[in-house]
Amino acid sequence: MGRAPCCDKANVKKGPWSPEEDAKLKAYIEEYGTGGNWIALPQKIGLKRCGKSCRLRWLNYLRPNLRHGGFSEEEDNIICSLYISIGSRWSVIAAQLPGRTDNDIKNYWNTKLKKKLLGRGKNSRMNRLSAISGQDPKDANGGEENNYLQNLSSSALERLQLHMQFQNPFSFYNNPAFWPKLNPFQDKTIQSLQFLNASNNQNNPIQGISISPQQAAVECSTISNLKAEEHQNSESSNFVGQSNYKGIEPVSGFTQTELNYLLNNESADCLPTLSQNIAEFDCFKEMNETKDNLGWWSNDFVDANSASSNSWDSATKVNQSEELYQVYTLGYGMQ
């Protein structure tokens, strides 16, 4: 049996709100509150609107103390940092920015901040390729890479790209207590890695691999429940302080200086590791060009997932880890 619609869609108005509708809704809520029932609200007021639409209008536009546009650099940093840490949980991010709505932040990220952030890295790569080859940067970045990108969800890709710009000292594979029980997906990864190892020249082991296939598979797996719970438990305690967002220490480990560099073109001279990584920044550079370093994967993968996993249900975990598995296997030509 299907779910009953929240309203009679044939008799509700859709589209932009008129000033009269806004005034009615605002006046009623300010005087009587929502009454704990958005669905019944439009009928009480005499609005031909869906209750959900009323709720959205109130929350995103009419309620007091809202700010629109004009995001500060500090807010940019917070949004960026939180996005990298917890993903597209806009309501959580909005909770750290007084006066901002999740919708506003989501739009701001999608239209401006994302481009600002990822554009930097992309340009760095393009410029580097251009300098090396003398080619037009647009041509230097082959179509094959674009095919990889098309196979990824934007969220997974963005966050992976951002994570790749930094070295994270947290070593997942050095902490067996965090290793989850293997599931079929992980077994698949193991098999792929074993195949990869077997097909590689035994005398030419992949340089720099410091982990076993089992360990790599663990890293490519869904993040362990332990890490998820750990983060979930720590999440609320992180978001405390004089202002709402003071005290946040994102799981990604971005420092203020690093974020300033990414967002505001500040100097990276004082960031040897960062500047090195930025200069080489591209999602699949290491995969495509060297196949010799899995170090970034272990840390970044684990970190990206652990940070966002606290809201995953089991199906989502599988899907997201599958996405990252795609990153992994596509990059190494396993598929």
Place this chain on the structure above:
DNA sequence: AACGAATCCAACCGCCGGTTC
């Protein structure tokens, strides 16, 4: 000035989890 492309953002959609009955 005119047109198409790109961008912005308000609003909608559908899913999920919690609550109520």
Place this chain on the structure above:
DNA sequence: GGAACCGGCGGTTGGATTCGT
């Protein structure tokens, strides 16, 4: 216990606006 209901959320859409040629 489970169906119905509701609020909340993130993803997506499409109209309006701005930009580039």
